[in-house]
Amino acid sequence: MVRVTLDSITKRFGDFEALKRVSLEISDKEFMALLGPSGSGKSTLLYTIAGIYRPTSGRIYFDGRDVTDVPPKDRNVGLVFQNWALYPHMKVFDNIAFPLELRKAPKDEIARKVREVAEMLRIENLLDRYPWQLSGGQQQRVAIARALVKEPDVLLLDEPLSNLDALLRLEVRAELKRLQKELGITAVYVTHDQAEALAMADRIAVIKEGVILQVGTPDDVYYRPKYRFVGGFLGSPPMNFVEAEIEGPYLNVYGSVIPVPAQYRETVERLGVTEVILGFRPHDAEVVKGKAEGLAGTVYSFEPLGREQIVTVSVNGAFVKVFAPEGEHFSFGEPVTVKLREDRIVLFDKKSEKALEFLGD
Ligand SMILES: Nc1ncnc2c1ncn2[C@@H]1O[C@H](COP(=O)(O)OP(=O)(O)OP(=O)(O)O)[C@@H](O)[C@H]1O
Ligand SMILES: [Mg+2]
Structure with missing residues (x-):
């Protein structure tokens, strides 16, 4: 539940500039979609917010506090990776409990919190299974539960629904949107799917080749595109x-x-x-x-x-x-x-x- 401020973030890999002076303000409890084609820098930006990547230049603030040099584990972010790997040798319960175990939380608190998020995501009857005993959609929810269980200030999701079939996507997408508002968590949601961004986000940041072209409500970017690219990327x-x-x-x-x-x-x-x-x-x-x-x-x-x-x-x-x-x-x-x-x-x-x-x- 914090406001995230990106101030002129540049990220270079060797001499390739993946992010070019990206500035963006994500409000407290806002659902911000980061929308752009493959290779545009979406994951790079998300990992920079998480602290996994250090920006080459620019600063990141959480609620006005400079966190640019704060390591990921001290940022209290929940991250769902693009390829959302679960630990295969751990049951669903332990997968979800893992971030709390790392924090050495008391056993009864862990049990209570795991059960709580599992219920929220309707996977409470799966806690005793191994990941390979789950469908893709169920595994996806476990990954989201794992990110939520530590009650993050910021939830970062990297194409979390990309491995689901079309129907399941629609279903989980509605749930996720509701959950984010219920919990009042600031969320950044990376997707290359314009329909998903329009359907879920409070605001959408459209990114292309490491540059944010436009930030606005779904209505703004849809009806008042700033660039031809934005108009051509949204809508079907x-x-x-x-x-x-x-x-x-x-x-x-x-x-x-x-x-x-x-x-x-x-x-x-x-x-x-x-x-x-x-x-x-x-x-x-x-x-x-x-x-x-x-x-x-x-x-x-x-x-x-x-x-x-x-x-x-x-x-x-x-x-x-x-x-x-x-x-x-x-x-x-x-x-x-x-x-x-x-x-x-x-x-x-x-x-x-x-x-x-x-x-x-
Ligand atoms: N560790 C790295 N080293 C070198 N180049 C990288 C690295 N990570 C990303 N890149 C490059 O930076 C650009 C942006 O990558 P990024 O993963 O952020 O794209 P993306 O928008 O998430 O794409 P996708 O939708 O395919 O996941 C790409 O050209 C990519 O090849
Ligand atoms: Mg990516």
Whole structure:
């Protein structure tokens, strides 16, 4: 239950810079997701918070106290590793009890606490088994129990659900989110799964190549991405991007002309930009038959998903994906117009791929 402050953390391995001046403030009791592609530095950052790695430069504070030189065992963090190995020769009880044994806690206290977390994670009937007698999901919960049993100030989770099947992931994810709030523990949750980050986190830090590109609520990063990369990393399917040219009050998108969105008129004029990338989410557009105001194109493909379908439209060779209601019928090559929801359009500078409203930052 502490506030974690990262102040300009750089981590080098030899001459490779895995983290580049990362600054981040994680509030007390906050659930912060660290989201980024493979190799972006997520684990490195988590292990730096845990104290397993020492930053090459920069400082780390817990509740304002500088812990940069404090070893992991004195930081009171609970860590669930990416490959969450349990001790194979120990029963579940002893696996969970291990951090308390290390602290030489009294036997009856150990027994009580192990039982408590085991109940919380619904593995109390498994305490007498060995890890190899458990399913992947059960082993996962044991690893989480082991991290929780010492009542850590900060819970650090590195892709803790990556080895579970899709259904179990959904189940454990809901439990974990609830547990974190119930216990009021500050949590940092590393994942490369955008859906997981959106579903679980209070705030998401999007990291790429050792740089945090944006920190914000799920709503912020989803609807107001600071970079094209963020828009394209979140959402399924992700944000659509098409190149556009600004011609006075209009956007020319491969020959289709639409007004510059109201929320951008002032910015566009002030910045005097001419080449942009227009971004919009698949559910912030609709496909209408024939000609209308919007992006003219033809139906390239359509995929029913049960409740809705994804229609891929070729807009003069650029493909965009749009959700359409389940009952609507489309045919290949059919001429259509993609009508955009104006207030949800995001315009990015073509060169820097940064959203126009953030260009000054
Ligand atoms: N001990 C190390 N020595 C040298 N390079 C390292 C070391 N640990 C990590 N790296 C490099 O630092 C970069 C970031 O690694 P990191 O493990 O933090 O990525 P990640 O975001 O956790 O990726 P993944 O999603 O695949 O787990 C990678 O390019 C990796 O090869
Ligand atoms: Mg990792």
